[in-house]
Amino acid sequence: MDTLKLAGTIPSTAFRRVGPRRVFLFPSLIAISILLFTFYRPPELSNYVVEFHGDAQLSHSQWDKLDAHLQRCEELQAPWQTYDFPPSANRTNPRWKVSSGQKQTVVLRNVTVFDGDSILPEPVDIVFAEGVVQSITSSGANNFDAVANTIVHNYHGHFVTPGLVDMHSHHLAIPWPSLESYVDDNEINEATGPLTPMVRALDAIKPYDIAAKIIASGGITTSLILPGSANIMGGEAYPVKNFLRGGEYGEEIVEELLLEHGIAKENRRRYLKMACGENPRRVYHHTRMGNAWHFRHHMARAKELREKQDAWCAAAGIARQRKDSAAAATLLAEGPYAKGGLPEELELDSSVAMLRGKIGINVHCYEQEDFEDMLLHSEEFGFRIQAFHHALSAWKVPELIKSSGQNITIATFADFSLYKKEAYDGNLWAGKILTEHGVPVAYKSDHVDENTNARYLLSQAATAHSFGLSELLALQSVTSVPAKSLELHHRVGYLKPGYDADIVVWNSHPLSAGANALQVYIDGKSTLEEKSFSPEAADNTKPGMRAETAAEDIKLFCEHPKRDESIVVTGIKNFYLDTPDIKPSASFNLTMVINNGKISCLGDQDRCISTTSTSRVITLQNGHVLPGLTTISDTLGLAEIESEETTADGYADRTANVLDPETALYTKYGIHFEGKAFNRARIGGVTRSITYPYGDGFLQGVSVGIKTAEGGNPINGGIFKDDVALHISIGQDAKSSLQTPSVSKSIATLRRILNDNKGKDTLYGKAANGKIPVVAHSENKYDILQLVKIKYDFPKVNLVIYGASEAPAVADEIASAGIPVIFNAAHSAPSEWEKKDLLVGPPLTISPVQVLLESNVTFALSLLPGHDWHLANLPIEAAAIAKEAGISSKQAIDLISIKIDDVLGLQKSERNSDFVIWEGDPLEYGASVVLTFDGDNREVVGCWPEAE
């Protein structure tokens, strides 16, 4: 912020308080003096001559003090440093050190580069040394063989990007596995209240959080570590590089994690975290009105201090210039301004920096009214907002956001949403909509648990791309856009000469399903073991985007199918159904005929088409036919907005006697067949859900089998199976129950239930007799072994393990006992102690799914609980898992469809016989469901769900 403008706002009263021998100034003079002040430099001490003025004398040390404070004035008032672009190729990386930095020059030969702006037209060779990119030149002409001290990697055309930048993460402040005693994200305290701009994430960072390594393996090299969002002003945030123990002695040192390590502390960038709306409202019991008032009240204090500072600095500048000892003495005396000298208050330091435009303001803010309010505050007090974070409703008001003129970045999620009121308007097309209005969009993680695992940041860009964000904007959204928003784009977010050597080599196009890092360099140092890869296999095919089809065309198209007796679909490239009577002919371009909801022919057009004459023909370019997929959920149909109790069924009574089967909840009585998550399921080709009661505690209750098609209800077949399984929990979640306060008690209780109810015709009797499966939710390997033991002791019980994060560690035992598993931890994380030893998967470990397969465990896959928002991507998850585990697409699809029926022992008539016709390959991003068929009623139950 420029000083001139503010000079006009200094109240004249401020000057009257200077002292008995007042510095006499006209307001216009103030402006001039501040201008002069900008160029003012304290003289060298040796040249310094004290001139006496009036009756006051000032000692040398007093003048020195005045000069020191004037120096501080200069620091405070100097405009925020910006950088020249592009950085020169010979710049040094301040993080680099002789002893611990990149030692050998590295050459990545023959790579396809996205450089932060665009994809270079031809393959290049990248050279980097001492943590800085030296050159990027056209591949082929160079000969590096003879260059000393150089490592050359030939990547045969593989895709390379700058290290990804995540502008919102809480790792290091809350390390994995999370333990109560070191959750240091929110300063929640009655004494300090919701305004804590004075606290710093720096003081929370634990430089040994294993999450940093996991996150880096996803290609994220830079993260902004912010305080949490409980407070209106949460505190200062710090950018780090995700490289642990990278310093000279390999010790766990916070300073060495900081991106600006090596730069003088006073010259480092600053960031402030703020929050609107629901969180501070909930935590401090204010309304939005109270939130706003407390913030404005605080900012008024900061503004007053800033004005006092500017007035002091102006007066001191003039006193210095005129060598006016009396004025100087007054300015240094105890007085109403400050305790001798330039007024400063540590508590208000970052708030004043806000008003001086010297701290990047990042505001957690979701909804349109909250953006508007925060923009009002920014106008009232004169601060610029760097980014609105989360901001899931921003797509509704892009012009409002633009109208601020502040070029505010929307740092958001691609599909994570729906979990609370503020998140309920999340839109899968938001990235496309916002960027079409010229609003910069960045994707970020909000890392702390599996829902927000930063390791999967890139998949958000890929998801956004599949929903219409262009390839370049999608790649920029996790590299250069966040880097620019954070004003770190002179070092990171780009892959060009002069940038930090933070580089990721990918095994496929970075926006494709299951893209994984082959290598990640941070400051030029590799972070992954070198992996072998097939030189021919650089498949950089860009995945598609969903076809843009006019709403009227879709409407017209979708009006038909329900009435259609016979439908012909041409252009089918892949068919994944197990149909004993229909075997596709060898042809790649198949035609399928559906008569009365049943496939009557599948093969060459000539063979199939003759059987029908009056059919409607659907012509696909890249048709795929998949079985309807099944999800396992504790919320779908039960809790629409998880944090809003009135939108949900409710919890079990945790004080009830769990030995009494009457206390079990039956989900079948609570299902509502509507909500936004249902639509996400339909977009993902998910036609069924096994929904079990949510909440923790030992006894969860009985799951129901429901259909996700529109218009379902409990009396028209929306429920395909009333009582699927009895769900109980063995592990940390169960400890909240009054009667099972420990894991051991939960195990004993399960044993007692199975032992005491044999032969009874109750729910527990059926469970004991194997008439209804017992699905035991369990994560820890020792808890799982207790279940294995129970299976041996109660062989009749139809036991299923669900969750099973650490199952790979005891896979042989599970397989030998013949216990089927519903595994939901293929892309999970060691976020909790009880699953600290799970396998995080490639590129750091073997795929946990591969371990289960190789041990011959019978299993199916599902998303983690609370992931209904992710259902549109269920086939993509399966595709990524298939790539990582080295299994076929067919196997992957089976694991999220028929295998679930197998594991839960569904009867033939209860099994999922739905099928879904897609345009595009659903195992790659960008495919759309065209028609959904219900296998029981043999009818079309869905048409183009993404248009809903």
Ligand SMILES: *[C@@H]1O[C@H](CO)[C@@H](O)[C@H](O)[C@H]1NC(C)=O
């Ligand atoms: C670095 O490069 C710039 C031009 O890009 C040049 O002006 C400068 O002298 C170089 N500095 C060093 C130390 O080589």
Ligand SMILES: *[C@@H]1O[C@H](CO)[C@@H](O)[C@H](O)[C@H]1NC(C)=O
């Ligand atoms: C780069 O790799 C691709 C794929 O292996 C190969 O076809 C091409 O010839 C290579 N280019 C150079 C310059 O080596």
Ligand SMILES: *[C@@H]1O[C@H](CO)[C@@H](O)[C@H](O)[C@H]1NC(C)=O
């Ligand atoms: C706005 O911000 C984005 C992202 O930080 C940046 O790419 C763009 O150049 C900025 N536009 C202007 C006009 O400053």
Ligand SMILES: *[C@@H]1O[C@H](CO)[C@@H](O)[C@H](O)[C@H]1NC(C)=O
């Ligand atoms: C697939 O078959 C249909 C019908 O026979 C034909 O019209 C279409 O051109 C074929 N497409 C390809 C890619 O071969």
Ligand SMILES: *[C@@H]1O[C@H](CO)[C@@H](O)[C@H](O)[C@H]1NC(C)=O
């Ligand atoms: C898994 O099953 C296959 C095929 O039956 C068998 O060859 C293999 O040895 C089994 N693996 C284990 C670990 O039991």
